[in-house]
Structures are given as C-alpha cells and as structure tokens.
Amino acid sequence: MSLVSDSDTFSLRSFLVRYGFLVIIAAFFAFFSLYTGSFLSGTNLLNIIEGSSILLILALGMTLVVALGGIDLSVGIAFDMGAAFAIVAMKEYDAAWYVAILIGIGGGVLVGLLNAFLVVKLSVSPFLATLGTFFIGSSVQRIFTGGGGPISHRQAPMEYRNLAIGDVFGIPSEVIIAAVVLLIYFIFLERSIFGKRIHAIGLQKTAALVAGIKVNKYIALGFIIAAATCAIGGMIGSANLRMFTPLAGFSYLLDAIAAVFIGASIHPHGRPNVPGTLIGVLFLGMVANGLNLMGLDFNTKDALSGLILVGALAIAVAQKRLR
Template sequence: MSVAAPGPAALRGIDLARAVRVMLPAVMLVIVACFAAASPTFRSGGNLVHVLINDVTLPALASLGMTLVVSTGGIDLSVGTAADLAALAAALTVTQGGDALLALSAGLAAALCVGVVNAILVAGFGIAPFLATLGILFIGESVQQLATNGGAPIYVVSNFPPLLDRLAHGAMLSIPIPLILLAMLSALTRLLLARTAYGRRAHATGIAPAVARHSGVPVRRVLAITYILSASLCGVAGLLLLATVKSYVPLSGNAFLLDAIGAVFLGTTISRDARPNVPGTLLGVLLFGVLRNGLLLVGWNFYWQQVAVGLLVLVVLGVSFGVRRRGRE
C-alpha cells in the first residue's frame, strides 16, 4: 500500500519482476538455438522466411486485433469469423467475375460487418464480450456452411486476379509483400495503442472501467472502435489467406483464434505493468510459429506439437503470474 522504503525483500521483488519481463525473449532465443543446433533445415534462411510468411503473418494480423480487444478488458472469439467471411465475400466476388479491387472491398466490407455487429452487441447492448463474440462465432459458422452447401471449398484458381496474387506472393525490394503489410499494420497498431488518446482510453477501460466512466471516457465509443478495428485486421488476414491458397475453405480462420489469445497473454509478460502490447503479441505469435516449425523439422509427431505450445503458455504465464502476485503481497 504505502511507499515503504525498499527493504531487501522489495529489492528482490524488483529483480524478479525484471527477470519475468525478459523471460519471453529468453525462451525464444533458447528455442531458436536448440532447433538451429538440431536441424540444419531450420537454420536455413529459406525456412525462416517460410515460417514468417506461412506460420506467423496471418495469425499475427488476427492477434493485433486481439491485442486491442484484450486491452479494453474484452476478448474477441469471432476473429476467425471475420477472416473467413472476408475471404468468402472476396472469393464469391472473383467467381462472379469481379476484379481484385472489388473483391478486396467486398472482403473488407464483410469483415467490417462482423465488427459492427460485435460493436453493437458489446458497446450498445452491453453483452459480455465473451458471449457476444461467441454468438457471432456460431452464426458465422452457419453462414459459411449455408453459403457453401455444407462446407465445400471454393477454388478460384482459374483467372485469379493478378493483383490479389501479388498481394500474397509478390515482393518489394525482395521483401515479401505479406511481411511488409504485417510490418505496416503492426506499426500502426502499436502507435494507436501506445501513443494516441484512443490507446490510453482503451487501457483505462480495460484496467478500471468504472474509473474510465467516471473520468468521462466515452467507454462505449472506445469499445465500438476496438471491435471494428479487430474485425478489420482479421479481414485483412482472411484476404491474405485467400490470396495465398487461391481458394476459400470454410472455417479455416478459426485456427487463428487460439494462437491470438495465447500470443496476447504471453505478450503481456514483457510489459512492466502486464498490459497487452504489440511487440509482446508479435513475439508470442513468432514463438508459436517457430516452435511448431522446429518440432516438425526435428521429426516430432504432429499431434504432440499442441502439447508443447500448451506447456509453453502455461509455464511462461504461470511464472509471470506467480512473481507478480508475490510482488503485490
């Protein structure tokens, strides 16, 4: 409670708290070092780019949105829904002969719809985010199955718009375009959360909603913006997925959900005040990607990979929570 003079115990607490904040990067280095030693393929440059593009970029985009949502104290279970519906809308546009720009607009509009509905449910009606977005998750699944005769993929291989193709497979200055896109959106999200009035209000809403309200923060507007931004970022992920595989497979976006949640919470461990933050989230997603890729290359059974990911989440968060609780007592 009071600002007592820091005794030896308090000093130890501070050191431990510092140690916790470097835990995630340290774990990352150790894992990379181990895999690099064990597998020559892992340490090749080509593999690194492969991991970044295929295993990291798409979940990272969804995780950026999740970072915003968790900052406001909520959760968004419909990240996959927004991604899938964006991909579905774009795929249908292309099969109907629409061009790339029209397809992209249709996709973003679909994602935006998901965001607006979430915003109405959470900010307008005050439904708990977990339940509101769970409802949208269910409805989104049905919509996709109804639109595809029970879940048949839509292949758009023939006359795939070249612009869309370049979005996924092109490069600028020999940097793959998906990575450029991710870097730009990450930087923007980082700026938004850490440096704008919106970001400060989002954190305040998450930390102490009653205080935010009593301070005149337009809490409902902050929440509405947050869910719309989250769905939009997921929409970009969905469009990128469509452009990468040139087909729309129903419900494939749900794969982002658990990684996004895990990455955001892992990422909070590098923050001094345990808040969701963009660098931490990116590190979390990267860790998941590297871990899965490395385990695959050293020949682990595919089904054991989730065990490793789960253990990682539990250990890092367990240590972090434990230390922070001791610091408070």
C-alpha cells in the same frame, strides 16, 4: 542463517517478472539452433517470419480488444468473412481485385458491428457476445456453402493472388502487409491519444467514464477495427489458396489469444501491447518451425505444441501474479 538475502530474493523476483519469458524464448532459440542445423539459415528465419504474418495480423486485432478489457472469440469468423466476401465478389460478380479487397474488409466490419451491437447496446459480456458471433458465423458459413465445402476461384486475378505469393525486392508481400498493419497499430495503440483512451478503458472503465471518455464509442470502434483487421488476414489466406475454406480462421484463435497474453507478460505493467504481441507471435512461429525441423510425426508435434502453448500461458499468468 539464510545464505540468500532479502534483497537478492527481490532482485531475482524482479528479474523473473521483467525478463522471465524472454529467457525462455532465448532458451528455445538456442535449443533449436543446436538441435537442427538449418534453423539459423536466412531462408528458414524468413520462413518463420512469413509463416507468422497472418497470425500477427489476427493477434493485433485481438490485442486491441484485450486492451479494452474484453476478448474476441470471433476473430476467426472475421477472417473467414473477409475471405468469403472477396472470393465471392470476384467469382460471382466479376468484381475487380481492389473492389473485392474493400468488400472483404466490409465483411469483417459486419462481424465487428454485430459484436459492437451485442456488447454496447445489449450489454452482453464480450466473451459471450463474441462466442455467440462465432456460432452464428459458423452456421452462416455452413449454410452458404451447403455443408462446409470450399468455394474455389482458380481464375482469381494475379493482383489479388500477389497478396500472398507476391514480393517487393525479395520481401514477401504478406510480410510487408503485416509490417504495415503492425506499424499502424503501434502508432495508434502505443503512441496516440486514441491508444491512451483504449488502455484507460481497459484498466478502469468507470474511471474512464468519469474522465469524460466516450467509452461505448471506443469499445464499438475497437471491435469493428479488430474485425476489419482480421478480414485482411483472411484475404491473404484465400489469395494463397485461391479459395474460401469455411471455418479456416478458427485455427488461429488460440494462438492469437496466446500471443497477446505472452506479450502482456513481457510488459512492465502486464498490459497488452503491440511489441509484446509481435514477440509472442514470433515465439509461437519459432516453436512450430523448430518442431517441424526436428522431424517429429504429426501427433507428437501437435502434443508438444499444445504443451508448450499451455506452459507459455501458465508462465504469463504466473508473471502477472508476481507483478
């Protein structure tokens, strides 16, 4: 005779499906708090939030595309183009800082337009289309910089630099920018007709077409908006270093994908969502910060980060299957 009833098994399964990853996050938080004395300090927690700001911006763009049922492997290229267009506009053409920001967003829009053209007009799968954009963008950056050297602009206007190093009432400006982007995405993706149509397309494209939704229009808009969003992250990165570094955005790609799928594992229906993406980004930021505070050497820290990332994605997939 089993000591565990079917109802108990079902309750445990339901709990793991809904809150399994949140339990893991709490466990990591408790571990780092106990193992490192400075983890819970206000300064360190603010460092985690500030250090996660750029990743959050890129992950939100990725959330939009994944909600449409696709994937965007070119978010790093949009990041790079935003930085490159803004820095070159100020350095070579003496553009005002606010004009440079608009030009930088335009660089991201170009990446989104290329993706939209490949996916909507040529019917290339999002995976292959954005992979192609990644290779094209990578080659363009190497050619433009003569092999991949950075483009420095040490005399960048202070207003532009404040995108990364400024603050408002003690709150870092990049945190404020990320919070504004987060709010906009939450309103439009989670609380508007636009968002409902995006999710409808992602769930069942054919049904969305039958319902009268202009699917191609929303897919194109999704890729364009996502790329423009990532360009904002690129400009923050370039404002911090006062330079454009080719292929710098690639380092955010896997973390952005992981954050979206971690967030989806928390959702009751396994769907990409803005609050979940925020939790995923903060989880990755917490792990990176905690491992740094533990004083691990570079190689060990990278290996552990990779293992935790793979484990997190495996758990997210397992939760989706259980659901």
